[in-house]
Every structure is written in C-alpha cells, then in structure tokens.
Amino acid sequence: MTRLVRWLLVVLVVLASVGAGVGASVLTRNTGSHLPEISAYSHGRSVRVGPFVYCNVVNLNDCQNPQTQGELPVTDKFPVQLSVPAAIGQAPWRLLRVYEDERNSTSTIYRPNTELAVTIPTVDPQRGKLTGVAVQLLTLVQDQNGDLQDAPHAEWSVRLIWP
Template structure:
C-alpha cells in the first residue's frame, strides 16, 4: 500500500510539473491583439498583423501599427494567402497591386466563403505583383447621409522581386 501511495505521489508531481511548464511556455508567446493573416511562397511564411485596425462602431478610433509583411517572389510560385476565421466570417476584400499605374485588382469574398486564396505573382495584362492587402469593410455615412463601404481594418504585404 505504501508503494502505491509513493507511485501515485510521483505521478501527481510529474503531471503538476509538466502542466506548469506548459502553462509557462504558452504564456511566453502572447496572443496577438488583433487577427493576423498568413502568406506563403517559395518556402517562406510571413504572418502579418494589421496595418490599421479601427473600432467597427467608432471608425475614427484606430490602432495603427503600420505593420507590412514582405515576401520575396518569383514568376513560378504563386502566393498562398490564408485569413483566420475571425476575418473570413465577415465580408472581406483582397486588393492586388501590380506594376504600372493601373487600379488594383479587387476580389470580394462573402462571409464564411473562404479561408485561403491563391495569388498569381504575374498577371498577363497588369505585370508583376507589387503587393496585396486584405481589408474588412464597414458601411459608413458621411455628413450628406451618403452610405459607402470604408475599410475598418487592413493587412498589407509587399512583394520583392530578385
């Protein structure tokens, strides 16, 4: 009986130490304040926090860390963009900028429709991709009572060509 009690005490002590170590390890890497997007290409992964993140109800109250991710790209490898469920459950917009002075290419996604998008690095008409952004639009009204979408949050990634 004494041997069983000692073994039980050792198992309890080991479980407590392992749990404590796990809690310590998890508390060392803080949870990001805002959602992050991920982009992958050519064995590179970048996780990006928002460039700007505003309160949905008070659009003028913003946190502007100006975070911009960077990916080295080539014409052979597309970019795999992933957005977390916290972004994907709302309508969101993907803007792609290309060489030249043209308007960005815009793709709109319905709520809960997708968590990932493949982005070609070269467009046959627009040229090479120079960067892209993910935006969360909110409907706002101006002083004349006109209603229009305005991004309350934006994540940005620039591309670098070798």
C-alpha cells in the first residue's frame, strides 16, 4: 500500500504541475504586448496586419517599430473593404488612400465611435489606381510655434498588389 500511495502522490504532483503551467499560460496569454490589427478584404482575399509603428500616446518617443505591412491582391472590379477593431475605432483615426501618383493621395478623419469599416474603390476616376491604404491613430501635439496639430502615434499599412 505504501508503494501505491507514493505512486499516486507522484501522479498528483505531476498533474498539479501541468495544471498550474496550463493555468498560468491561459491567465497570461492576453497580457503581453498584443497590438491591434486591421483587416482588408477584396474579392475573396483578406489580410490581417499589425502596426507598422506603434507609439505610446503620452510619449511619442516611446515606440515599437515592427514595420509590418500587409499585401492584398486587387483588381479594378472589386473594392477594398477595410475593418478596424474597436480599439482603433473608439479613438480619432485617419484613413490615408495612396494612388499611383502620390500627389493625388487623400485622407479622411473619422471621429471616435463612428466607423469600424470602410469600403474603398480600387480605382478613382480622377486619381487612378489605389496602391495602398494606411490607418493612423491620432493625438494632438503642440508644435514649436505653440499651435496644436494632429499627429499619428500608430500606423497600419496595406499595399495593394495589381495583376
């Protein structure tokens, strides 16, 4: 009986250790530096992408620079459907649309809690083919002259690939 009790104790200790490891893993899984991702979809293809750059909103010199850029194949027949998570949509954010001639690029600022998804045509009659989109989280900063300006503290980027 003593041998059986020892064997059961060893099994219980091993199971408790495994359980503690799994429990710790589950409890700490979402506490890391997981950054928000955007997604873009067009004609059966989609891409999820993390930030190109992500700075602390209070200290714009404290940045993570993963330089992640998504790529999405597109054609002129189907628009791009861009989605942002609530973590982005609950703040003021800017959508940049970059065209073949970058001088024709445009931007739209969305107020907090107004948009989580945007449909973007891949061709604009005046601007030509869309070559990329970027999402920026904005913060107000004071420039050298004391004027307030919006500045991005985080950016996500998707390059559009044409056939």
